[in-house]
Amino acid sequence: MLKDITIGQYFPGKSIIHRLDPRIKIILIVAFIVMLFIADTFFGLGVGMVFVLGAFLLSGIPFKMMLKSLKPLMPLLIFTGLLNLLFIRTGDVLFKWRFLIITKLGVTTAAFMIIRIVALIIGSSLLTYTTSPIQLTDAIERLFSPLKVIKVPVHELAMMMTIALRFIPTLIEDTDKIMSAQKARGADMETGSIIKRAKALVPIFVPLIVSSFRRAVELALAMECRCYHGGEGRTRLKQLKTSFRDYAALLVTAVFITGVVLADKINFFI
Amino acid sequence: MPIIKTEGLTYVYGEGTPFCKTAVDNVDLEIEEGELVGIIGHTGSGKSTLIQHFNGLLKPTSGKVFIDGEQLWKDKSHLRDIRFKVGLVFQYPEYQLFEESVYKDIAFGPKNMGLSDSEIDKRVRESMRMVGLSEDIMEKSPFELSGGQKRRAAIAGVMAMDPKVLILDEPASGLDPKGRDAILAQIREYHQQKKNTVMMVSHSMEDIAKHTTKILVMNKAKVFCYDTPVNVFHRSKELEQMGLAVPQITRVFNRLKAAGVPIDDDVYTVEFGKKLIMRLLENR
Amino acid sequence: MENFLSAKDLRFSYINESAEEPTETEVLHGVSLDIKKGEFVALLGHNGSGKSTLAKCFNAINTAQSGSVFSCGLDASKEENVLPIRQRVGMVFQNPDNQIVATIVEEDVAFALENMGVEPKEIRRRVDDALKTVDMYDYREHAPHKLSGGQKQRVAIAGLIAMRPECILLDEPTAMLDPKGRAEVMKTIKMLNKEMGVTIVLITHYMEEAAQADRVVVADSGNIIMDGTPKQIFSQVERLRSIGLDVPQVTELVYLLRKEGVDLDAETITEDECVEQLLNIFKKSN
Incomplete structure (x- = not known):
């Protein structure tokens, strides 16, 4: 069923990770991703993993949620792994059978890529688990607000993102309903040629678009009734404020990144 | 069976x-x-x-x-x-209309059943009559209709499949009350004419x-x-x-009963309630 | 008491510009209506009678082509009055899904205050108050799309009362709700009116809801044709029927019995009144 898809997978909580300034969280995640790609030793990556897993523990998000976020990306992981494993043909040969050659470099590169991607997913899902979509869009709006100078409509874009996030579940529900209704009228969406199937989507898309427009018109009216008049002079319920926590988090991350870079420089593993 | x-x-x-x-x-x-x-x-x-x-x-x-x-x-x-x-009409069925004309939209179900054009034509006209839509609007876009008309067109689209249920x-x-009564009366009419479920x-x-x-x-x-x-x-x-609201009229008669008025029957329509009271008053 | 909402000879037309030749459809043909501060008014009429259009004139969403509209003493036709009027006169719509903007309940309730530029601390206070008022405080961190219809409407109402409006217009707020949701919303509306003195204009198709108001106004094809207490209005069973409206079941019963010559008060609109009168009749005939 369509409505089983979760988007905006915020997991409410009160942990220190939850309470970090979302702007800081975004900056930290960006730094973390950069670090992952700078690191080219297992030690470096290991430090990165310890860092992100530590943060995960602090957040109090159940561990199975982490596995859940990895699951849809399994095919990608396997694919990248195999690609590196099979197509890197330089270095010490570990295994050879007909045209299959697996080298030590292949194994390490594959392992590297997988660890990197896993760490990246864990890191970014930690961001979305601990930060509500509205905080995220808010943070993005603030981080990009200097762009207002060059006439980028930052507030409008952020507002659009918020509304999109708010309406995705509603529109998914709409789609579900319309599909059921057309199926009940004998619409056949599962058999036939590609062209026939594409045509079978018309009875779904037309009502969906019509209903989205209706919703948009009504929402605009409701927003006007609540004194919406653009971003000018707006205040926010939740002020973004950096506090001691945020500086501490910055410091901890900086220490880890330095550790990774140093580890690479010394390069005493491998 | x-x-x-x-x-x-x-x-x-x-x-x-x-x-x-x-x-x-x-x-x-x-x-x-x-x-x-x-x-x-x-x-x-x-x-x-x-x-x-x-x-x-x-x-x-x-x-x-x-x-x-x-x-x-x-x-x-x-x-x-x-x-x-088994024809199923969902809640707010007007949100499933999609064709360029009312006729085509009502014909969507029968067409999916693989019926002949003449049979489809017959069924579309019949079901439009059944829900009280005049044939003048047949070529109109369903999106131009009023709310009540859209609802009827959507219901007609399922009726045209001539389901047993x-x-x-x-x-x-x-x-609104008028639209509500009209639709319910038409459904009852359909039931009486078709004799189906x-x-x-x-x-x-x-x-x-x-x-x-x-x-x-x-x-x-x-x-x-x-x-x-x-x-x-x-x-x-x-x-x-259970938290279900029984009709106001039923509540009134339950209270009368509780107050000792000799009523044996259960009252759930105003018309019947009136008859009952008239009978009681005449018997005295 | 002063007139809080006031329309005089109000004419309003919708202009359809998408047609080849722009067409004008006049929906309100010179409506005059005064609503006093603190009143609870039910506005009835079948679809297309102009009742929603009228309500939207009172909070400066629609601007009259001719005639005048004053809301809380401000002329609604003046551009500079638009925002002050919308702060004082809030509006709730039929579809609960299409009036919630944010992905978290409390952020949605804060939306209007944010637009008004209220201080964050004050927003927090008012949001919490508003959520407690509609009994949704426990849901403040929930996602709106997971709430029931009645809960969503209460969130929408909270979003308005956070503005501390003096009046709330509700355009069929219960039409898409189940009986439980309807009861929740009605309870909230009555509480706002009785305890907080908010002026209420409720558009509804449910006659039992209208019967709870202080005053009932009936619109038909762009005019106001009846205006009085619920008793005065609902006792005119035939007239209401002729314009496609209903009456509460007890009123209908009394109406039918009176036609048969039973001596009952035509202005019977509640269950209690009906039971009491019938019991009296039976006592008398004993």
């Missing part, structure tokens, strides 16, 4: 997840052909899930559904044919009481009772405890 029969019908949403919920729990039901059945129960009682089983939109987690003697899901290739026997999920919701979900006990021959009460995923209106409203105390 009942037209719809279920045996131990159970449906669980999101099975295997922490959010799993039994929406329909072990339901045994036999609905005879030709009834006009009202379905009541509050939100989440399982009534919408139940009706979606009757035309194979949902597959039971366990249990069986028989339509006209044939078991749904036994042979998947028959599913579509059986589905055509017509099921409507809250056909009158959101309409009609089932109608409604939150309004008044409407159900006025129009149906049988009432199915759902409560907490189970069938609370399936009986004639008289017998169902005889249990109005239990219905109220």
